[in-house]
Every structure is written in structure tokens, then in C-alpha cells.
Amino acid sequence: MLAGLDLAIVNSEKLERYASIPEEERRLSEDLLWWRGEDPIAAFTAHFRARSPKAAVIERSDLTLDERLGRYILEGTKEGLYADLDEALRTSRPLAIVNGPLMAGMDEVGRLFGNNEMIVAEVLQSAEAMKAAVSYLEPHMEKGDASMKGRLVLATVKGDVHDIGKNLVDIILSNNGFEIINLGIKVPPEDLVKAYKEHQPDLIGLSGLLVKSAHMMVVTAQDLRNAGIACPILVGGAALSNRFTRLKIAPEYEGLVAYASDAMSGLDLANQLVDPERRATLRERLGTEGAALRLDAERKAAASVGVAPVAKAAVRRDHAVPTPPDLKLHVVDNYGLDAIFPYINPVMLYTRHLGFKGRFVDALAAGDARARELRDQVLAVEDVMLARSDITARAVYKFFRSGAEDETLHLLSPDGGQVLESFHFGRQTVNEGLCLADYTLPRAGAAADYVALFATTVGPGVRALADEWKDRGDYLRSHILQILALEGAEAFAELLHQKLREMWGIPDPAGTTPTDLFKNRYRGVRMSFGYPACPRLEDQAQIFRLLEIERNIGVQLTEGFMMEPEGSVTALVFHHPDAKYFSLSPDDAEKLQQALDEGARIGAAV
Ligand code: B12
Numbered sequence: 097m098l099a100g101l102d103l104a105i106v107n108s109e110k111l112e113r114y115a116s117i118p119e120e121e122r123r124l125s126e127d128l129l130w131w132r133g134e135d136p137i138a139a140f141t142a143h144f145r146a147r148s149p150k151a152a153v154i155e156r157s158d159l160t161l162d163e164r165l166g167r168y169i170l171e172g173t174k175e176g177l178y179a180d181l182d183e184a185l186r187t188s189r190p191l192a193i194v195n196g197p198l199m200a201g202m203d204e205v206g207r208l209f210g211n212n213e214m215i216v217a218e219v220l221q222s223a224e225a226m227k228a229a230v231s232y233l234e235p236h237m238e239k240g241d242a243s244m245k246g247r248l249v250l251a252t253v254k255g256d257v258h259d260i261g262k263n264l265v266d267i268i269l270s271n272n273g274f275e276i277i278n279l280g281i282k283v284p285p286e287d288l289v290k291a292y293k294e295h296q297p298d299l300i301g302l303s304g305l306l307v308k309s310a311h312m313m314v315v316t317a318q319d320l321r322n323a324g325i326a327c328p329i330l331v332g333g334a335a336l337s338n339r340f341t342r343l344k345i346a347p348e349y350e351g352l353v354a355y356a357s358d359a360m361s362g363l364d365l366a367n368q369l370v371d372p373e374r375r376a377t378l379r380e381r382l383g384t385e386g387a388a389l390r391l392d393a394e395r396k397a398a399a400s401v402g403v404a405p406v407a408k409a410a411v412r413r414d415h416a417v418p419t420p421p422d423l424k425l426h427v428v429d430n431y432g433l434d435a436i437f438p439y440i441n442p443v444m445l446y447t448r449h450l451g452f453k454g455r456f457v458d459a460l461a462a463g464d465a466r467a468r469e470l471r472d473q474v475l476a477v478e479d480v481m482l483a484r485s486d487i488t489a490r491a492v493y494k495f496f497r498s499g500a501e502d503e504t505l506h507l508l509s510p511d512g513g514q515v516l517e518s519f520h521f522g523r524q525t526v527n528e529g530l531c532l533a534d535y536t537l538p539r540a541g542a543a544a545d546y547v548a549l550f551a552t553t554v555g556p557g558v559r560a561l562a563d564e565w566k567d568r569g570d571y572l573r574s575h576i577l578q579i580l581a582l583e584g585a586e587a588f589a590e591l592l593h594q595k596l597r598e599m600w601g602i603p604d605p606a607g608t609t610p611t612d613l614f615k616n617r618y619r620g621v622r623m624s625f626g627y628p629a630c631p632r633l634e635d636q637a638q639i640f641r642l643l644e645i646e647r648n649i650g651v652q653l654t655e656g657f658m659m660e661p662e663g664s665v666t667a668l669v670f671h672h673p674d675a676k677y678f679s680l681s682p683d684d685a686e687k688l689q690q691a692l693d694e695g696a697r698i699g700a701a702v
Pocket of ligand 1 (some may be wrong): 303331332361626628657658659662664667690
């Protein structure tokens with residue numbers, strides 16, 4: 097590619113795992129591709145002329161024992177592992193085997209992942225091999241034989257049920273020489289202080305999915321500081337950023353706070369933090385980054401002053417309003433998971449969560465071996481889920497009469513006379529001046545309008561089974577189970593939304609496929625509280641009241657407005673033909689919150 101290659105056609109079935117190609121052969125090939133050295137063709141042909149095609153693949157017997165041990169980890173295989181461990185035990189102490197060749201294998205896995213040469217699913221298989229090797233060696237270890245680089249207390253913060261990201265961190269770090277004390281989910285600061293005192297860890301790891309959890313990390317850092325704790329903290333989670341960490345969390349804590357975008361970079365940071373020299377370099381780097389971000393924030397704040405708001409959007413009101421079939425509450429119990437799985441977005445499942453590189457669906461259709469292997473692993477877990485009575489899909493939905501009043505959306509009694517609940521939305525002061533309330537007709541007008549609300553969930557037995565598999569080192573299966581539940585809840589939302597359009601009399605055109613749905617090719621939108629157009633998670637409380645979600649489908653709302661089971665989704669559905677996704681700027685979101693706080697203060701005073 098450096099030399100300008102635009103396209104290459106390969107038979108992917110014949111592809112070797114890149115990491116399995118001997119280094120010498122990689123070098124020869126790269127020399128040829130980039131025309132390095134005197135005569136790369138001659139060197140290349142001379143090498144391969146002497147080798148039969150089969151010999152090009154590394155034969156284990158060509159390798160030394162240490163190299164073989166490292167390879168089991170790199171390839172994520174246990175075939176032959178135990179016999180080689182027995183051989184190693186004849187000359188080496190178990191701890192030396194772990195810290196030597198096995199850890200060298202894991203280091204190589206980390207390096208290849210960092211270079212984009214290994215994917216999440218492969219890393220999990222490597223961790224499985226590592227766990228199997230360590231478990232095999234454990235009975236041979238003496239008391240006090242600890243192979244630990246350091247100890248980390250890991251927790252998902254108060255109010256947050258996020259398990260999957262934290263579990264990945266647990267798996268990666270615990271199989272790379274760290275002892276992990278996993279405190280679980282919804283962990284209040286006082287429990288972390290207690291755990292710190294009890295375990296005296298080298299590091300604390302905090303995880304959280306939502307913006308609210310990022311704020312909870314600020315509070316947690318303050319409480320840890322007030323308890324006199326200063327050990328380095330690693331933080332991570334989908335809604336967290338390096339910027340927030342540097343500007344909001346780090347200033348509240350004496351010790352170092354470092355942000356990790358994924359579990360492998362968390363491992364890299366943990367390795368730096370337990371090494372005094374590298375920690376000092378990291379401290380310096382984070383300090384410089386923090387200063388630059390503060391400067392940038394000040395500049396942005398100065399630049400945003402005095403920008404005139406754009407005009408309110410002129411959303412049309414002349415469209416026909418579809419009438420829903422009824423205004424009753426519907427509970428869907430035990431919906432067939434087999435009907436839901438096809439609605440899972442493969443990009444999310446295979447690319448985002450399992451790390452597949454390229455277009456998964458095309459690769460599968462072309463017979464790509466890696467894609468097929470992943471698909472089969474997913475299908476096997478789907479079968480387990482289908483067979484279990486404690487893993488089911490449930491939903492509750494209801495159409496409501498609705499009416500807008502400026503930026504407020506009122507949900508009304510069936511005759512329109514009474515306000516049941518109100519949602520206060522923000523309006524864009526930049527871009528198009530949009531507000532979600534615009535997507536429903538004004539309450540003051542003569543015509544009735546409607547919205548739908550729903551919640552979907554997949555569980556509740558997912559966590560217990562995922563933990564069981566994780567504890568016995570079945571990491572990839574455990575991860576696949578969790579992502580199927582999470583993406584299953586989202587897929588169920590997609591499917592239910594489609595059914596609601598049908599019931600509403602605005603069905604999708606014939607031939608609409610799940611892929612069309614993932615691209616939002618239908619009428620209306622499905623908004624979830626916490627999304628950029630309606631960022632206030634507090635509004636989950638109204639949905640929970642209106643649909644009696646906990647009573648009807650057993651989903652609980654935490655004090656951080658997260659839902660348990662983790663694989664749960666709520667949504668507010670608009671039918672407006674021009675409705676679309678948009679974002680409130682952070683300023684506009686803050687303005688909304690301030691207005692609501694002000695209103696609440698006035699309300700309380702009255
Ligand atoms: C997939 C997804 C879902 C899935 C699964 C959620 C999940 N548990 O991960 C489902 C469909 C269930 C879902 C639901 C919701 N979601 Co959602 N979701 C996402 C999405 C697209 C990806 C998240 C993801 O990749 N998860 C997989 C895990 C493995 O990744 P991860 O959490 O990031 O963890 C990795 C790293 O962050 C890091 N890490 C995490 N913790 C730690 C800790 C340490 C110590 C270290 C070192 C590293 C580390 O390592 C992990 C592994 O590599 C994000 C958008 C985004 N771009 O991130 C929105 C997002 C997180 N969701 C969002 C929202 C609003 C929701 C809902 C509230 C919507 C709703 N009203 O229904 C619900 C809440 C669910 C609940 N239980 O309460 C918002 C959150 C914004 C906010 N306001 O807080 C986001 C940011 C989308 C958006 N742009 O608006 N969601």
C-alpha cells in the first residue's frame with residue numbers, strides 16, 4: 097500500500113493468520129512488496145524454492161519448547177499445550193513458565209492487537225489458552241508463588257450496571273499478570289474505600305457506560321481522595337473521554353488518573369503504572385495533555401460567547417396523522433429469540449464487538465474462513481440461549497395521545513383532556529434549530545396526534561451464565577453471550593418498532609430488509625433517552641411510570657437511571673415523516689438542564 101497498491105484479490109480461505117507467518121517470511125514478502133534490498137525477487141524465490149508449500153506453515157516440531165509455549169497463547173489453542181507444559185515442568189518452575197514463555201506469548205498478542213493484526217475474538221481465545229495453562233500449572237506452584245505484576249480493584253461505579261466492558265478488562269488484565277479483585281456493578285465509593293483498605297491494591301479501575309457514570313467517577317475520585325487514597329486510577333467506558341478524564345476527574349484526585357479507550361490500552365497503561373520509571377513518564381505526558389486540553393477548553397468557551405441562536409426549525413404540520421389501533425398497554429412475554437436474532441445488526445455484533453475487520457456480510461458470503469468460524473461460534477451460543485428458560489425477550493409498549501407546547505411534549509389521556517406526563521426537550525440554538533417536541537402537533541390545535549413508548553429486554557439469566565463461563569475460562573463464549581443479549585435488546589427494539597409502524601398504518605414498503613432498518617430507511621424515528629437529541633436520562637423515570645416497566649417486564653431502573661438487566665432499551669417513537677436524528681450541543685443540553693433546575697426551584701419555592 098505504501099507503494100500505491102489500490103486493490104488486491106485474495107482467496108481468503110487460503111489465508112494464514114498473519115501472526116502465524118514466520119517473521120523471516122514476512123520480511124521477505126515485505127521486502128518484495130516495497131522493493132527493499134538489492135534483489136528482493138531473488139531472495140524471495142530462493143527461500144520458497146527450498147520449501148514445500150506445507151513447510152511454509154510453521155511446524156511445531158521446528159520450534160523450541162519455549163517458542164511452542166508462546167505459540168499456543170498466540171494461536172489461542174490448547175492442542176498439545178498440556179504435554180508441552182509437562183515437558184517444561186521437568187526443567188523449570190511453574191512460575192518461570194508463566195512469566196517466561198507464556199507471558200511472552202501474551203505480550204506478542206498485545207503487540208499484534210495494537211498493530212491491528214489481531215481481533216478481539218482472537219485475543220479472547222489467547223486469554224483462554226493462557227488461563228488453561230496457568231490453571232494447569234497452579235497445582236505445581238508452591239504457596240506464596242505469586243506471578244503478579246500488580247493488584248487491581250475493579251468496579252463499575254454506583255448506579256451503573258455495565259458489566260461487559262468491565263469483564264473484558266478483567267479477562268485481559270488477569271491473564272496478563274495482574275490480580276483482579278472484581279467488585280461487580282453498582283459499586284458505591286464507600287465500598288471502594290473499604291476494598292482499598294482490605295486489599296491494598298496497586299491500581300483502582302473504574303468502569304461506566306453512561307455520561308451519568310462519568311460524573312459518578314468524579315464523585316468517586318473525590319471520596320477516595322477524602323479517604324486519603326492516592327493510588328493510580330484507570331477509568332474507561334463508552335461515554336467517557338480522555339478530555340473529560342483530564343478536565344473533570346483528574347483534578348479531583350491526588351493520584352494519577354488515566355483514561356483507557358479499550359481493555360488492551362488499559363493493560364498497556366496498567367503496565368506503565370506499575371513500573372516506577374514508566375509511571376513518571378506517563379505522569380508527565382498526562383500533565384502536558386491536561387494543560388493543553390484546559391487551554392483548548394478556555395479557548396472554546398471564549399469563542400462560543402455571543403453566537404446568536406438560529407431560528408426555530410419550521411417543521412411541517414400538514415402531514416396526515418396515522419391513528420394507532422388502540423391506546424392500551426401491551427405486554428409481550430417470551431417473544432421468540434429466534435425471530436429477534438436476524439434483526440441484530442451484524443456490523444455491531446461482528447465488527448464492533450468481535451473486532452472483525454472488513455465487511456462481515458460480504459466476507460461471509462464469499463466463504464471467508466474467519467467470518468464462518470465467528471458466525472458458527474455465535475450460532476452455537478444462540479442455540480444455548482434458545483434452550484434456556486431464564487433467557488427470554490420481553491417488551492412492553494403503548495401508544496399515547498400527545499400534544500406539543502413549545503419545547504414540551506405532553507402525553508395525554510385518551511380523550512386528550514388530561515396530562516399524564518410531560519417531557520421537556522432542548523432546542524438546537526445552532527444547526528437547524530430542531531427540537532423533538534416539533535415532531536408532534538400542538539396540544540392547542542384541533543387535531544389529535546400520537547407517539548408510542550416501549551421498552552425491550554433480553555435476560556434476566558444472562559449475567560449468571562456469562563459469569564459461569566467466564567469463571568471457567570470460556571471467555572469468548574461468555575463475551576458472545578453478553579453481546580447477543582445486548583444487541584438482542586436493540587434488535588428487539590428494531591423489530592418492535594417495525595411492528596408498531598405496521599399497527600399504526602404506516603408499514604414499511606414491501607421488500608424492506610433488516611439492513612434497510614439499520615440504515616433508518618423507514619418513516620419516523622425511535623429516540624432513546626440519553627441520545628444526543630434528548631440527553632437527559634432522568635426522563636427514563638417518566639417512561640418507567642407510564643409503562644410500569646418493572647412490574648410488567650421486570651426491568652429495574654437504578655439510581656443512575658440505568659436499566660437492569662444490562663440488555664435493555666427504552667424508546668419514544670415519532671411517526672412524523674420528516675423526523676430525523678439530531679444532536680443538541682453540550683451548551684444547549686446544559687441550557688435545558690439549567691431551565692429545568694430553575695423551574696424546579698421556583699416550583700419548590702411556591
Ligand atoms: C452497544 C450500545 C448499547 C447496547 C449495549 C450497552 C453496553 N452495555 O455496552 C444496548 C443496546 C443495550 C444499549 C443500551 C443503552 N444505551 Co447504548 N450504546 C451502545 C454503543 C453503540 C456501544 C457501546 C459498546 O461498545 N459497548 C460494548 C463494551 C464492551 O464497550 P465499552 O463499554 O466501551 O467498554 C470498553 C471500553 O470502554 C473500555 N472500558 C470500559 N470500562 C473500563 C474500565 C477500565 C478500568 C478500563 C481500563 C477500560 C474500560 O474497555 C472495554 C472493552 O474494550 C454506545 C455508543 C458508543 N459509541 O460507544 C451507546 C451508548 C453508550 N448508549 C447510550 C444510551 C443512551 C443507551 C441507553 C440509555 C438508551 C436507552 N434509553 O435505552 C441504554 C442504556 C442501557 C441500560 N442498561 O441502562 C449512549 C450514552 C450517552 C449517555 N447519555 O450517557 C451512547 C454513548 C450512545 C449515544 N451516542 O448516545 N447501548
